[in-house]
Amino acid sequence: MHDRNDWMDAELVATRDYGPDIRLFEIAPAGGTLAYEPGSHINIAVEIAGQQDVRSYSLVGLPRRGVYRIAVKHVRPSRGGSAWLHSLLPGARLRITAPRNHFPLQHGASSYLLIAGGIGITPLLGMAQVLKQRGADVRLLYAAQRCRDLALAAEIEAALGERASFFISEDGNRLNLQAALSDFPTDGDIYFCGPARMLQGLREAMAALGRPQSSLRFETFGSGGLRPEESFWVRIPRLGVEVTVPPGRSMLDALDAAGVEVMSECRRGECGLCTVDVMELQGEIDHRDVFLSDHQKRENSRLCACVSRAVQGGVVIDTSWRAGQ
Ligand code: FES
Numbered sequence: 001m002h003d004r005n006d007w008m009d010a011e012l013v014a015t016r017d018y019g020p021d022i023r024l025f026e027i028a029p030a031g032g033t034l035a036y037e038p039g040s041h042i043n044i045a046v047e048i049a050g051q052q053d054v055r056s057y058s059l060v061g062l063p064r065r066g067v068y069r070i071a072v073k074h075v076r077p078s079r080g081g082s083a084w085l086h087s088l089l090p091g092a093r094l095r096i097t098a099p100r101n102h103f104p105l106q107h108g109a110s111s112y113l114l115i116a117g118g119i120g121i122t123p124l125l126g127m128a129q130v131l132k133q134r135g136a137d138v139r140l141l142y143a144a145q146r147c148r149d150l151a152l153a154a155e156i157e158a159a160l161g162e163r164a165s166f167f168i169s170e171d172g173n174r175l176n177l178q179a180a181l182s183d184f185p186t187d188g189d190i191y192f193c194g195p196a197r198m199l200q201g202l203r204e205a206m207a208a209l210g211r212p213q214s215s216l217r218f219e220t221f222g223s224g225g226l227r228p229e230e231s232f233w234v235r236i237p238r239l240g241v242e243v244t245v246p247p248g249r250s251m252l253d254a255l256d257a258a259g260v261e262v263m264s265e266c267r268r269g270e271c272g273l274c275t276v277d278v279m280e281l282q283g284e285i286d287h288r289d290v291f292l293s294d295h296q297k298r299e300n301s302r303l304c305a306c307v308s309r310a311v312q313g314g315v316v317i318d319t320s321w322r323a324g325q
Pocket of ligand 1: 263265267268272274275291306307
């Protein structure tokens with residue numbers, strides 16, 4: 001038996017491609033798998049430019065004996081985790097954690113609306129399967145930019161049949177969140193997983209319809225911003241440190257590599273633990289988190305170092321502020 005906080009050895013036993021960008025990985029932990037609830041993820045130690053880092057990946061579907069399954073989109077440009085995983089062949093050795101769940105499915109709602117953006121389908125597949133098994137009233141909306149990004153469409157269709165709807169933007173079939181929500185019972189629960197900008201659109205649609213945000217549970221991924229990634233500098237006068245953050249690397253990782261410790265947890269711009277004070281800004285901040293309010297983002301006095309970036313310049317920061325202070 002292993003503890004859920006332990007890192008353990010594991011082996012990549014099989015892969016399967018869903019189109020050119022998305023690959024399913026079957027990972028067998030030494031000592032066997034643990035049961036997990038839908039919404040769970042595992043952490044994987046990845047290697048980026050010769051350095052160890054950690055990435056979280058949602059587990060796909062219901063538990064299978066002996067393996068954990070994750071689906072990873074090869075993001076270009078990426079912080080490097082997806083590229084490293086896509087370079088692995090079956091037989092590769094990995095270090096992983098046991099499943100953890102920060103995105104649990106709450107039972108007992110009158111109805112459920114699951115909304116996935118792209119690879120955000122991964123935690124929602126298991127939720128759809130469990131809800132269907134329990135006879136719950138569930139609908140799933142699965143949106144992607146391109147048809148090839150609808151990685152788990154066949155599994156979703158098998159689980160939900162006509163209760164699932166698919167939207168492909170490049171075909172002109174874009175998901176209209178406000179229209180979708182207007183048909184959904186007001187006392188139902190909404191689960192979302194997708195990019196932060198889509199979450200923002202969902203929140204705005206809910207606000208426009210007067211729906212309580214408390215009925216929304218979400219997880220975001222990636223770091224899709226409003227601006228393309230470019231290099232920027234970060235200066236911390238208190239520590240006498242200056243680092244350059246290149247495209248494809250987070251400010252959090254760059255600071256960490258320079259020996260500057262910044263607390264972090266989700267690394268997806270959700271928890272706010274990595275938030276730092278901005279003392280001076282040259283250029284703009286591309287806020288990519290869902291933790292700070294719109295007002296705070298406009299003020300540019302804080303930023304989430306795990307996902308947000310500066311463009312056309314850099315930031316002078318202090319790392320002493322901590323969430324909750
Ligand atoms: S670590 Fe959670 S918001 Fe950055």
